[in-house]
Amino acid sequence: MVQEVSHPFSSYLRSAMIPHIWCSGCGNGIVLNCFIHALEELQRDLDKLVVVSGIGCIGRTAGYANADSFHTTHGRAIAFATGVKLANPELEVVVISGDGDLFAIGGNHFIHAARRNIGVKVICANNFNYGMTGGQQGPTTPLEASTTTTPYGNIEHPFNLVHLAAAAGATYVARWTTLHVRRLTQSIKRMLQKEGFCFVEVISPCPEIFGRRNKMRTGLEMMEWFRRASSVENFSDPSKAEITSKRILVGEFVNVEKVSYERLLHEKIGQINEKKIVW
């Protein structure tokens, strides 16, 4: 064994911010790890990359990635990213945020960015609750799950995020767990090479807050659940991909081409400036 201080991805991380604050066994670090791995394999220029996060544990990603990054207000990561992308379509704009941030307070931004096909890439770390604020129930909490606000078991039907994204018009939709590091990295690479709105959901362990109330006290126990429950099926019907304690369907669900909003916008501006459009 050799002791070494420099990890191969260290240049992609802000050294002053590492080690990160995430709990032992938290999946957020794996999401960041796979994201960096995808950037490295694609040899992406960090000067052309913008990482945008909202508020939450996973929202701290913006501070850890050594790119131009923005830690925005709660729920507004996609709104902010839209502005960046429209102002400068040359930039690769990636939103990395949580289930609460993107689908509760930020839900409207998500569906309309997908509908308009704005070329931002969204990665959601879905840990089934609001980790940062103490584990409240959120829009992806499974039925019957225990959280601090559903101590007798959740009675709200959760969103099936891949179905939501596909129905709203996303051009790429995939779901993996933090155990599927290879395929997750592959999916992130794929989405980074696409033009339109793309969405990757990562089922991620929050052992410290969600797991401990649901008989999975450690990250390992949560990962064991993912291993037991997940099955890989590519291009299956996303409407049938609801997550239950018995079954987590993972895979790619959508991969289509569609012209992006920013391309149409800048084309339109060009036509107006050349007076090809008059009214």
Next chain:
Amino acid sequence: MPERIRHAPLGNKKVKQPNAEVHIITDQCKGCGFCIKFCPKKVLEESQEINARGVHPPKILDESKCIICSFCTAVCPDFAIFVVEKPCKEERHIKHD
């Protein structure tokens, strides 16, 4: 991804044996155990040592068993472990069927 996996050795007369070097940044480890549990070759185990973060980081059981799949590197949430392929001292002739 290691060279060895990127280029399939079939058809080559000489094949390089994987020669791994597992690096553990002990004080960055939070002791989640993912690398130990999910290593396909059981290269790692929990050590008795207590690191700066108050947990038991992994230690190497048998480095020669490592196939450089890099799963440990990818699954570590804390960027505390990585594997590199050491240059081979010599290439070994193998027989193809």
